[in-house]
Amino acid sequence: MSTTGHVGRDWAAFIDLLDAAGPGVWSIATRLDGWDVAGLARHAHWGMTLEAEALELAAANMAAARAASSADAAGTPAVDHHDPDQRARGIQHDGPVETLVPALRAARDRLLAALAAAPTDPGAVAPMPYGDLPMALALHIFVMEAAMHRSDLAHALGDDDRLHPGTHAAAAGVLQTLWGTLAAAALTAPPAGTGFELRGEAVVVAAEYTRDGWAEPTRAPAVVIGGDDDAVLLAAYGRLPLTSPRLRLQGDRELALRLKEFLPGP
Numbered sequence: 001m002s003t004t005g006h007v008g009r010d011w012a013a014f015i016d017l018l019d020a021a022g023p024g025v026w027s028i029a030t031r032l033d034g035w036d037v038a039g040l041a042r043h044a045h046w047g048m049t050l051e052a053e054a055l056e057l058a059a060a061n062m063a064a065a066r067a068a069s070s071a072d073a074a075g076t077p078a079v080d081h082h083d084p085d086q087r088a089r090g091i092q093h094d095g096p097v098e099t100l101v102p103a104l105r106a107a108r109d110r111l112l113a114a115l116a117a118a119p120t121d122p123g124a125v126a127p128m129p130y131g132d133l134p135m136a137l138a139l140h141i142f143v144m145e146a147a148m149h150r151s152d153l154a155h156a157l158g159d160d161d162r163l164h165p166g167t168h169a170a171a172a173g174v175l176q177t178l179w180g181t182l183a184a185a186a187l188t189a190p191p192a193g194t195g196f197e198l199r200g201e202a203v204v205v206a207a208e209y210t211r212d213g214w215a216e217p218t219r220a221p222a223v224v225i226g227g228d229d230d231a232v233l234l235a236a237y238g239r240l241p242l243t244s245p246r247l248r249l250q251g252d253r254e255l256a257l258r259l260k261e262f263l264p265g266p
Helices: 003-021 037-074 097-116 135-156 168-183 229-236 253-257
Strands: 125-128 131-134 195-199 204-210 213-215 223-226 248-251
Touching: 003 037, 003 097, 003 135, 037 097, 037 125, 037 135, 097 135, 125 135, 131 135, 135 168, 168 204, 168 213, 168 229, 195 229, 223 229, 223 253, 248 253
Parallel strands: 195 223
Antiparallel strands: 125 131, 195 204, 204 213, 223 248
16 A cells, blocks of 8 residues: 555544544543543644645645756756745644544645655655655655554544554654654663664564664664564554563563653654
């Protein structure tokens, strides 16, 4: 399934589940600290509009770059409307909760249209608020976000919270690529030389802490957190307790249980 297919399916499932649950669910707590269902839904709206805007800006920027290149080749002046400081911001939904479901459907439609028109040019980047992301990484993040938040809502409402098939690789890839970035927010770190490996059935994510920060492993890991792909990824993203019987902790158990101290968020 394509990125558009994964993103569209998970956000559609999110919206349909919310719609079917009725008006009494908004204040139900989710497994995300400080967020109830209404807060999660508002975040989903902001996230989808942010991603759509980033893709729209990326497409406009690549079109401007191509126009400038063509004009240069023809020896004629080009007007480049690309603003390198322009960033996606997203839209905060502050209206009544009763308007959230239609707003979410509109945001999903916008995101799917933007995905369909996303540039495939080498060097295309998504101008996110925190910086430019290579398009391939941005698309993996969009798949992961849709999958995780659909799972978050399902968990809150007592539905099946397993990640949909096909999203595991994207979620694992994001975690591997951004491990050091996520760990930068940690207030503590394991001893230098400590390696962590998250070992699912098909996905493996691994990193080792050195005196210079997190890097690729150079030795056998001190900690292995194993299980099925779903359990390993939900634990790594802070959705499943590391004490869950779905997980197998090998090596230094005390360090394993502290994973989210060393790797906070997202």
